[in-house]
Amino acid sequence: MTQGRFIALEGGEGAGKSTQARLLAEALRQRGLEVVVTREPGGTPGAEAIRGLLLHGVEGDDGISWNPRAEALLFAAARSDHVHRLIRPALARGAWVVCDRYLDSSRAYQGGGGGLSDDEIGVLHRIGSEGLLPDLALLVEVSPEVAMERLARRDTDGSDRIGGRDGAYHARVAGAFSAFAAAEPARFTRIDGNGDPQATHALVLAAVAPLLP
Numbered sequence: 001m002t003q004g005r006f007i008a009l010e011g012g013e014g015a016g017k018s019t020q021a022r023l024l025a026e027a028l029r030q031r032g033l034e035v036v037v038t039r040e041p042g043g044t045p046g047a048e049a050i051r052g053l054l055l056h057g058v059e060g061d062d063g064i065s066w067n068p069r070a071e072a073l074l075f076a077a078a079r080s081d082h083v084h085r086l087i088r089p090a091l092a093r094g095a096w097v098v099c100d101r102y103l104d105s106s107r108a109y110q111g112g113g114g115g116l117s118d119d120e121i122g123v124l125h126r127i128g129s130e131g132l133l134p135d136l137a138l139l140v141e142v143s144p145e146v147a148m149e150r151l152a153r154r155d156t157d158g159s160d161r162i163g164g165r166d167g168a169y170h171a172r173v174a175g176a177f178s179a180f181a182a183a184e185p186a187r188f189t190r191i192d193g194n195g196d197p198q199a200t201h202a203l204v205l206a207a208v209a210p211l212l213p
């Protein structure tokens with residue numbers, strides 16, 4: 001049995017990653033592959049419980065919950081459980097894993113946005129998940145106007161603790177993602193997400209094609 005492949009979808013808020021994860025999984029299944037679609041933070045019961053702490057904070061904490069380092073540790077802890085319980089076993093049995101966000105989101109949000117160094121995020125990842133990296137990170141990029149329009153449609157009940165941070169924070173996140181893609185062109189493919197879902201899906205499939213058996 002050959003090891004499966006691990007694809008992560010990355011990018012800012014409202015980029016359309018979840019839709020693309022679903023479309024990619026369907027296309028891979030049509031080729032007869034076993035596919036596990038998952039997301040971060042989350043993907044296992046333990047990691048989903050941590051997701052609630054991260055995105056909604058803790059009652060009675062004046063909306064402050066989690067300084068930047070505690071936040072980075074919680075993401076790393078959620079990822080550790082997800083990697084240990086779901087991702088590694090799936091890859092070991094030959095399944096493909098399509099993950100909506102992974103380590104590069106921690107590098108961009110807690111690093112670029114929150115001010116931790118890339119080395120610090122890397123140390124947490126080595127401890128938590130023994131440094132497991134995706135075979136390919138697809139960076140789905142949209143213009144700020146498109147992102148705002150999609151978020152207005154999706155987050156009608158208000159955004160979460162992290163999505164709701166100010167424009168300067170999200171600009172640092174976007175800058176960090178594009179710097180990663182420029183620095184590691186072999187591991188990242190940039191995807192223009194401004195078009196309709198099928199047009200973006202075609203770009204995703206072209207990026208994944210070299211990994212197909």
Ligand code: TYD
Pocket residue numbers: 012013014017018039040041055075101102103104105106107109110162163
């Ligand atoms: P989600 O609603 O899944 O976001 P989106 O649909 O925009 O992808 O919420 C995940 C939030 O968590 C999002 O704001 C990005 C943030 N996040 C981090 O800050 N660090 C991380 O390591 C991960 C995985 C997500």
